[in-house]
Amino acid sequence: METADTLPPTPGARLQAVLCTAAFVLLLAGTNATTPLLPVYRDALGFSSLTVTLTFFVYVGALVAVLFLAARPAIVRRAPLMLLAAVAIALAGDLLLATGSVSGVLAGRALAGISGGVGTGAASALVVAAIGARGRAVSATGNLAGAVLGTAASELVLQLTGTGAVATCFHLHAAACAALALPLAASLVARRAVNRRLIRTAPVERTDMRPILRRHRGALLSGALAWIAISACIVFLPTYFLDHRLPVVQALGIPALLLASLAAQLSSPALARRLPRLSGMLPMALGIALILAAARSGSTPAGVAGFVLVGGGAGFAYRCALLRLTGATSPAAQGRLASLYAAITYSVAAIAVLLAGMLAQVAGAGPVTTGLMIALAITAFLVRPVAARAGPAGHG
Incomplete structure (x- = not known):
């Protein structure tokens, strides 16, 4: 079967990957x-706690x-069109987010979710x-790279422009999407015949991925646990360390993570x-113990x-799990599995x-955060025997 690994590397292929x-x-x-803009939404724009949530x-x-819809073979087969559509949807979402209104922000966030879901499997397959x-780990590595870039850039714009960052951040992102769209489209058009051959859906790939x-x-368990740890740290730990008077x-905690x-x-x-x-x-597990x-x-x-330690361990575990799932699959199967993996771990x-947030409303944020971190550390330690590992055997 023809694959990108059996074809000679070309400048066009490398450009498409980049x-x-x-x-x-x-x-x-x-x-x-x-x-970084959530406090601005709440304090400067008057968003309620419910709206921020x-x-x-x-x-x-x-x-x-x-993401679940994007795992269908008919969608993955159209990966070039899907990725271009994702960039266009993201641009439209930016314009809504830049309004700073409740309806605009909520609609823009929905479009951001749609663009991320459409783009995950498509980018991975391409x-x-x-x-x-x-290129098998692009959806895992790109996810973290995007998180670092987006959070850092938004924080920088916020420090430079204050509340003006609500519009400026998304105008800049929209401009970047527009600037990337043309060369991306040109590259995909130039390689359309090759992509069509390589991202075809064989009968075995149309079967159930379960x-x-x-x-x-x-x-899958270790990948989901890694994403829970990252999400829980981002959501709960800044306030946790504020309450413990460790400014x-x-x-620095979340950027370091x-x-x-x-x-x-x-x-x-x-x-x-x-x-x-x-x-x-x-x-x-060791990182969580140090945090506590x-x-x-x-x-x-x-x-x-x-x-x-938590960030390094979780990022590594998330990538290893994706590589274990995808193994030596074709680009089409890669796209489907990348979408399913992201959908399951995010869900x-x-x-x-x-659930932790709801419990915190009753029992208090501090005790619930401590309990959640302890549970995550114990679970991570117990999951070690079945977790995906770095070596070839661990990738299945």
């Missing part, structure tokens, strides 16, 4: 740009629904079609050669180090965060 990866990172950067769940709901096995998910349920940990996650994914090939049994679960110890002792270095994380 542009499709850039498009996916840009899509995810746009969805994460809202995070809805900005998260509208996005996640749209994202997960579209990168694998261009450069083969080297047996693959069941066969690799340990990997440096509050300010995201950067460590990205660094662990980018360095994972080297780690796989040196530590083939590494899964990421143990660093996650820092909150109790008031140690800033321990707190920041804990975030680094589980959103449910976990929502």
Whole structure:
């Protein structure tokens, strides 16, 4: 069977891989740009707590629904069109988000979720079609790269422009989407015949993907646990360390976590050669233990180090699980599995965060956060035997 691995590398193929990866990172950067702006929505624009919460769940709901739809063979087969549509949808969402109104922000967040859902499988399929096995982890690595870029850029614009960042962030993102659209379209048109051959859907790929998910349920469990840890840290720990009067940990913790996650994914090939049994679960558990110890002792270095360990372990585990699921699949199957993997892990994380938030309304944020972190650490430690690992055997 013809694959990108059997074809000679060409400048056009490499350009497609770069542009499709850039498009996916840009899509995810746009969805994460809202995070630093949430206090502005609440304090300067008068959004209620319910409305601020809805900005998260509208996005996640749209994202997960579209990810499940995007796993259908008929959708993956049209990956080039889907990725271009995702960029256009993201641009439209930016214009709505830039209005700063409740209706505009909620509608824009829904479109951001749709664009992320449409783009995940499409970008993954197109990168694998261009450069083969080297591109299998793009949906995991691009996710974290987008989170780092979007959060950091939005925070920088916020510091420079104040409340003007509500519009400026999304105008800049819309401009970036428009600038990328033309070269991306040109690249995909130039390689349309090759992409059509490589992203065809063979009969076996039109079958149910659930047996693959069941066969690799340990990997799916460790990937979901990694995304729960990242989501829980982002949602609960800044306030947790504010209450514990550790402002440096509050300010640096999440950026350190995201950067460590990205660094662990980018360095994972080297780690796989040196530590083939590494899964990421143990660093996650140790990092959470350090975070809890820092909150109790008031140690800033321990707190920041804990975030680094959690981020590195979770990012590494998330990538390993995706590689275990996709194995040596074709670009079409890669796109379907990448969409399903993202849909499942995002859904589980959103449910976990929502339940913890509801419990915090009754029992208090501090005790619930402590209990959630302890539960995550214990679960990560227990999941180690079945988690996806760095070496070839761990990737199935």
